[in-house]
Amino acid sequence: MAVYLSVDIFGHPGQTFYVKPGGEKSAHCIVLGKIVPSGSKLSDEMECHSMKDPLGVALFGLGRAGMIHFLNLIRCYRVQLKYIIDLDIPKIKQLLIQYHQRHTVALTPEEAEKVYNDESVGAVFVCSPTFTHQEIVQNALRKGKGVFCEKPISQDIAGTEACYVESEKAGKPLFCSFNRRYDPSIRGVLNGIEEQNVGDIHMVKMCSRDSPLPPMSYLKISGGIFHDCAVHDIDVICWILHQYPVSVYAQGHAHIKAIAEMDDVDTVAITMKFPSGALAMIDLSRNASYGYDQRLEVFGTKGMLVSENQRCTGVQHSCTTGTSLAPMHFSFPQRYADSYVLAMEHFLNVMEEKEAMEITKESTLTISKIATACEESYKLGKPVELFLTQPEGPTLKSDTNGEMVTA
């Protein structure tokens, strides 16, 4: 009898259930970091995979991002979480008890040498504050560990470049987790573009309004809204257009006094112009009172693709006064839950040399340069021109008639 595999959204066999083709368990499922139709046949590779030893990993930082990765790592059959490193040892210990992770060791940052010197640790996940990334990344790479690093890799371009040099020297992957590239809806928009569903792209709009307002203690060390938030949107737009902008113009304002006092802003509008003539707009806010507002729209000669806000439930209430929807997701752990799992699975596939790294040194560095140009534009109050090397591979350009041509 044929065996068909389906898994929960985390893609972990611990929660595997079996369905026949056309079964109604889920619209799609995730297997080894790939979105596959429900009822896909269990391949030899998938069967063999579950017999391998898990990769020993360590997690640096157990804050907002670290908690997401902690929960995904302990559910992932491909890894064994050996260490958690954080300033707050009681917090780690309490969590390890709560989740029955008896074999995971809690360490302070001062004790991190134990991780670097432990040969059974093959990779580290870096989710500590941005200013700590470079040191952890370089130390781990020097000891031959692969690195999954939360964005941004470092506080500046020189630091990011130094990390990639270390990765090249060590011959170990350094993955910058621009997780939104792994969101099924955003990836669906990219797929639609590649299938020529919108034709010649004229405009891309992204709205990223955070919820809730991050703590002031985080904002003070976040690196500022351009490098902390706008990088996600800049990355997605450049990725789906397969181009880098020739100019950017950013305006911003701090409506929140404490943010103004940090010399940062909480509301930003960015426009970018691309070599094909496509224009992009980014609408950013640190605080949307009604939920985590995340929208993407691509408009072209043949149509429009939209990734709409997702909601806590699909329930709608219609009555004589109108129709109301369930609230949109509260924040990033809920809205982008799938993307964090898929980014992790991609990294593990890279570690096993099953996939080439999708987020390259070249793209990470270029996105950082574009974010810096946006910040500069905001400070100067005028557009900034960019002279960036365009990504390799065919770029879709439009001629003056609006017809698509491949450059």
Ligand SMILES: NC(=O)c1ccc[n+]([C@@H]2O[C@H](COP(=O)([O-])OP(=O)(O)OC[C@H]3O[C@@H](n4cnc5c(N)ncnc54)[C@H](O)[C@@H]3O)[C@@H](O)[C@H]2O)c1
């Ligand atoms: N991709 C995303 O969606 C996303 C979302 C949030 C944050 N981030 C990124 O994740 C990183 C952490 O952000 P956060 O919001 O989780 O911050 P946070 O302040 O919530 O948590 C940081 C944690 O790191 C710990 N820490 C401090 N110094 C450390 C060190 N030297 N070694 C190990 N741990 C240390 C702190 O005690 C704290 O628990 C940032 O780089 C941020 O840009 C990414």
